[in-house]
Amino acid sequence: MLDLLISGFAVMLTPKMIFFVIAAVFLGTLFGALPGVSATMAVTLGIPFTYSMTAVESIVFLVAVYCASITGGGMTAILFKIPGVPSSAPTTYDGYPMAQQGQAGKALGIQLLCSAIGGMFAALAMLLLCGPLTTAAVSFGPAELFAIALLGLSILSSLDVDNICRTIISGLIGLLIACIGIDPLLGVPRMTYGFMSLNSGMEMIPIMIGFFAVTEVLKQTRKRDTLSAVGEVKQMKTVFPKLWELLSVKWTIIRCSVAGTVIGILPGAGATIAAFMCYSMEQKLSKHPEKFGTGCIDGIAAPETGNNAATGGSMVPLLSLGIPGGNAAAIMMSALVLKGVQMGPMLLVKQPVFLSATFASMFFANIVMIFAAMILAKVFVQVLRIPYAILGPMIIMMATIGAFATKNIATDVMVMAVCGLIGFAFVACKFDVSAMILGLVLGKICESNLRRAYTIADGDTLLSTTWNVFTQPLKIAPVPLTAILIITCLLVLVSPGLKKLWDKRKAARA
Amino acid sequence: MALELIVNVLFAIAAMYTYWYVGETMPESDASELGAEQWPQFLIVLLLIAIAFNIRGYFKRNKKEDITAAFADFVPSVGRLLTSKLFIGMILLIAMAYLYDILGFIATCPLFMIGYGLILGGRPVTVIVSAVIITFVLYIGFSVFLDVMLPRGDVPFLRSFALFVESLFE
Structure with missing residues (x-):
């Protein structure tokens, strides 16, 4: 552990890395604060900056962008009642009323401190959890890794309860797109429809940039032509809470740090769910729930601690299992794969520097973030007055730079543009882009592990091999983990439907 | 609303074609192995089932007259989109x-x-x-x-x- 800490800070505390993190924090806070630029889009737009960096520098930079964008979103939620990122939506409930009462600076101070504490707690949790999880994962065979990847997909489908079918369709389409290209075991072109250019498969980065950045700009094109900054704040000065004020929310911060980290670890669940869950949890646990929504500091502390804690949590499955915990982690994974990094349980065994550097980056970024946000708060109103007529096209051009620089071919720019249009149609038809992207990212992991498991397992027929694959015990313990995980997947998949049915019956009885 | 149904039907057609295409173009796999065609075909079967459920849900969610009105407005809405x-x-x-x-x-x-x-x-x-x-x-x-x-x-x-x-x- 101490070795990891030392190596992490040794990597981090070089002038180059410090500069990268400071730049990333400013960039992330700014992106996060701009309504219409989500944390995922912020990470996507951060990708072009990483092309000249090493793999470790890239993850350090992108993690800092991610953490900062979540915090940046909270600032606009307080000042203008516009959540910069979806995870800041619950911050508006108490942040904006506080700003209306003339305590905007104090609200901002609480938000920044709680964000930083939540982020640092999650970074520490990540450092502690990744090691044991990796040790366990190294003993996993391909069948178990397949089941874990599948669990990620099934959890995602259960999160959007009102839209299960469309989410499953989206995830399956993502999994199918991942099949395009040379077959991983036989080496023959598959689903290429005669197009040679599809032989190498679908390049992840242009697709993600298209779906997350371009689609969002197209959505905004339909909606509005300027970013409307409401409120009468002209300049903002951050006021940090007094010690007794901070101590009064200590249990809120502790509970939400833990809850946010746990929610972040769950594949599919992210900062937005963490923020909403923490807010409602604290409201239920509070002795004065009626104060929530009127401008109480607990109402700011809960979602801001929770959403920042989720950022660290989402890095746990990515670093220890090679399975992204959410969209932003999926983009980071693609950026690392582009640099030739082999994701999976062996990553931290062979290169523990990825974990230590990510921890140091998160820790450092959360401290820098406080100062960056204080500086940015002063010019915030002016930044938010940038008309969308300038901001929208600029986002697309930055996205284009990112897509082109992947392989320096124009086809990737066209892929990005087409994916942007498809993403827009997807959203119009209420399909889930996130599910599709997760399917796309997990597709190759799922298939290659499943097929390797079939190759290893004994069996005369496909049915008997399937039985052997799913019931084989772990190497380290006589536990059929694959079967347990698959059953869990099925339960997770059907549980929202069953719950709906149960609620209907209950309502009918009442 | 009409677009949603059209997209679902198009997905179903594309999925059926891909099912056939993958089966035709991939080498035959061993009896005990998961071949190159079986994983995509398995996904396509699940996709077709999900699409069928989604289309069923579409007709359950929307009233018949709303669907008729949406399809009647489809061509004008395409016209509106083209000029937007x-x-x-x-x-x-x-x-x-x-x-x-x-x-x-x-x-x-x-x-x-x-x-x-x-x-x-x-x-x-x-x-x-x-x-x-x-x-x-x-x-x-x-x-x-x-x-x-x-x-x-x-x-x-x-x-x-x-x-x-x-x-x-x-």
């Missing part, structure tokens, strides 16, 4: 993607930013000035300082201009 700023934006996006490598970043970026900015209702002077400044900042930032490859274009004078800009910072 969104559609012009989409055309600009595809044109930019096509011309990006040919004209190079220095020409494509301001042209796209001005075009898109104007359809978004920006003031012409503001849009033009900001487009030029942003192009310059992005080009220098990425190409010179971050060593990210940006296309210089195939048109000789644009290429020469890009090289000239880069030479100013070397």
Whole structure:
């Protein structure tokens, strides 16, 4: 552990890395604060900056962008009642009323401190959890890794309860797109429809940039032509809470740090769910729930601690299992794969520097973030007055730079543009882009592990091999983990439907 | 509303074709192995089931008269889309993607930013000035300082201009 800490800070505390993190924090806070630029889009737009960096520098930079964008979103939620990122939506409930009462600076101070504490707690949790999880994962065979990847997909489908079918369709389409290209075991072109250019498969980065950045700009094109900054704040000065004020929310911060980290670890669940869950949890646990929504500091502390804690949590499955915990982690994974990094349980065994550097980056970024946000708060109103007529096209051009620089071919720019249009149609038809992207990212992991498991397992027929694959015990313990995980997947998949049915019956009885 | 049903049906047709296509083009697999065609075919079967459920849900969610009205309005709504700023934006996006490598970043970026900015209702002077400044900042930032490859274009004078800009910072 101490070795990891030392190596992490040794990597981090070089002038180059410090500069990268400071730049990333400013960039992330700014992106996060701009309504219409989500944390995922912020990470996507951060990708072009990483092309000249090493793999470790890239993850350090992108993690800092991610953490900062979540915090940046909270600032606009307080000042203008516009959540910069979806995870800041619950911050508006108490942040904006506080700003209306003339305590905007104090609200901002609480938000920044709680964000930083939540982020640092999650970074520490990540450092502690990744090691044991990796040790366990190294003993996993391909069948178990397949089941874990599948669990990620099934959890995602259960999160959007009102839209299960469309989410499953989206995830399956993502999994199918991942099949395009040379077959991983036989080496023959598959689903290429005669197009040679599809032989190498679908390049992840242009697709993600298209779906997350371009689609969002197209959505905004339909909606509005300027970013409307409401409120009468002209300049903002951050006021940090007094010690007794901070101590009064200590249990809120502790509970939400833990809850946010746990929610972040769950594949599919992210900062937005963490923020909403923490807010409602604290409201239920509070002795004065009626104060929530009127401008109480607990109402700011809960979602801001929770959403920042989720950022660290989402890095746990990515670093220890090679399975992204959410969209932003999926983009980071693609950026690392582009640099030739082999994701999976062996990553931290062979290169523990990825974990230590990510921890140091998160820790450092959360401290820098406080100062960056204080500086940015002063010019915030002016930044938010940038008309969308300038901001929208600029986002697309930055996205284009990112897509082109992947392989320096124009086809990737066209892929990005087409994916942007498809993403827009997807959203119009209420399909889930996130599910599709997760399917796309997990597709190759799922298939290659499943097929390797079939190759290893004994069996005369496909049915008997399937039985052997799913019931084989772990190497380290006589536990059929694959079967347990698959059953869990099925339960997770059907549980929202069953719950709906149960609620209907209950309502009918009442 | 009509688009949702059309997209679902198109997905189903594409899925059925892909099922057949994968089966036809992949080598036959061993009896005990999961072949190259079986994983996509398994996914397609699940996809078709999910689409069938979704279409069933569509008819359950929406009233018959609403669906009829949505289909009656489909062609006019396509007409409305074709004349909207969104559609012009989409055309600009595809044109930019096509011309990006040919004209190079220095020409494509301001042209796209001005075009898109104007359809978004920006003031012409503001849009033009900001487009030029942003192009310059992005080009220098990425190409010179971050060593990210940006296309210089195939048109000789644009290429020469890009090289000239880069030479100013070397």
